[in-house]
Amino acid sequence: MxxxxxxxxxxxxxxxxxxxxxxxxxxxxxxxxxxxxxxxxxxxxxxxxxxxxxxxxxxxxxxxxxxxxxxxxxxxxxxxxxxxxxxxxxxxxxxxxxxxxxxxxxxxxxxxxxxxxxxxxxxxxxLGDYLSPDGVSCRFSSWARQQDCSLPLRGKISGAYITSSLSKTEAVMSGYDESLLMNNRGKVCEASGMNLFIVRDDILITPGVDQDILEGITRSSVMEIAHNMGIKVIERAVDKTELFIADEVFLTGTAAKITPIRKIESTTLSSKRPVMDSLRERLTLITEGRDPAYSKWITRVDLNDE
Ligand SMILES: Cc1ncc(COP(=O)(O)O)c(C=O)c1O
The missing domain is CATH 3.30.470.10 (Aminotransferase class 4, branched-chain amino acid transferase, N-terminal domain)
Structure with a gap:
């Protein structure tokens, strides 16, 4: 309801x-x-x-x-x-x-x-939490993310969400919380409605905008926050096996905010996520309007204003 x-x-x-x-x-x-x-x-x-x-x-x-x-x-x-x-x-x-x-x-x-x-x-x-902030289990979808040559992936085109719906339901009906989609080149793309990040050796890595992702606003915000915190950020193609051996894997999106992945298929990931924790803490402060360094990111709507 x-x-x-x-x-x-x-x-x-x-x-x-x-x-x-x-x-x-x-x-x-x-x-x-x-x-x-x-x-x-x-x-x-x-x-x-x-x-x-x-x-x-x-x-x-x-x-x-x-x-x-x-x-x-x-x-x-x-x-x-x-x-x-x-x-x-x-x-x-x-x-x-x-x-x-x-x-x-x-x-x-x-x-x-x-x-x-x-x-x-x-x-x-x-809307409260869209995904559990404690973490989600994911499976790789049997459905591939669409390609930009089939429909404009830079926009949130409603018809494109058939693939998100198929993959999300496939994941949930097989006992997982969320789906991970590959692109047609076999590289990891994103989840049904979130972008994906991994941390390897203290470097934050996320599939680039040439990987058929949606150009997420939380994604670019997290990249900028990380950069300002002195964390090295790289946009590049991500392979499936990297997710199993990464130090941290997490999702970002307006609905999901920053949500850790705790398990991918049969592999349980580490519950220690220092990079994600620091980013999440900062993002929360920013969205609550409590970080003056990012006040430009917040629009204040005064309810008394005519
Ligand atoms: C397919 C897809 N990927 C990623 C995202 C994350 O984007 P944003 O951070 O702008 O919400 C969304 C949600 O809007 C989405 O629908």
Whole structure:
């Protein structure tokens, strides 16, 4: 059961969530021709009239770029303005996840992106931990991550999530928490909705942007935090066997935050994760608006502001 926020952004204004409805003939529902974002916002632990959004600019920019890939225009500013209006309309008192979505809203058939009406909505829900912060078990998926030459992987295109859904369910139905996907070149790519990091000999390694990954905002934030902490960070192709012998393996994502992997298939990994622990501690401070060095990453929404 989800606790949806009472107000959504729909057709250009805030309306009660229950009134934000689309037709069964909606084009995007049939063809996966939508793109979404996913971001967290939390009540400011130090000011009850304020809500903190993590990297709103990056999320809005990625959604605007996703819209461009769907040949529709949605400016970063439009996304940010609507997000702020939704937060103000709902005045959340618990951590929330916001889901903006741009999509072909036309009714009727024929897969296409030209001569078609598009729309944009946002809704939100309360969200605690998406994965256990104590760690997850993973299996390699029998489904491969798509290639950028088949669909635009730089955007969060809704149709692409069939592969995430297949792999996640395959993992859960065979007794694991999460799936790890390889790309078509046989290199480790990411999980169903998270990027992947390993630590080997104190070096932080993550598959590069040429490995068909989603360019995760948590991923780039973690890389920057690590770099500023003096940790060496390398982006490169990662092989499957490296995961079994790495000192630490963890996932990053807006929903998952930083989640350790404790077991991969039949191999139990070390429960000592000093690099991940220090990164997680810092990321938590930053998202709670308590690290002045990263105050630019936080958008403060004042609920009293008209
Ligand atoms: C397929 C996929 N990979 C990685 C991520 C992590 O990205 P971010 O850190 O921007 O949430 C997500 C979640 O958005 C995702 O859906």
């Amino acid at each position: 989800h606790n949806f926020l009472p107000y959504a952004w729909f057709q250009g204004s805030c309306v009660p969530f229950k009134e934000a409805r689309v037709s069964i003939a909606t084009h995007a529902l049939h063809y996966g021709t939508g793109a979404f974002g996913g971001m967290r916002a939390i009540p400011d632990p130090e000011n009850e009239n304020c809500v903190l959004l993590f990297r709103a600019d990056k999320h809005a920019k990625r959604l605007s770029q996703s819209a461009k890939l769907l040949l529709t225009d949605l400016s970063q500013q439009n996304v940010t303005d609507a997000l702020i209006k939704v937060i103000k309309a709902n005045s959340p008192t618990k951590p929330i996840y916001l889901r903006p979505f741009v999509y072909t809203s036309d009714l009727g058939i024929a897969p296409r992106l030209h001569n078609i009406e598009t729309d944009f909505f946002i809704y939100g829900l309360e």
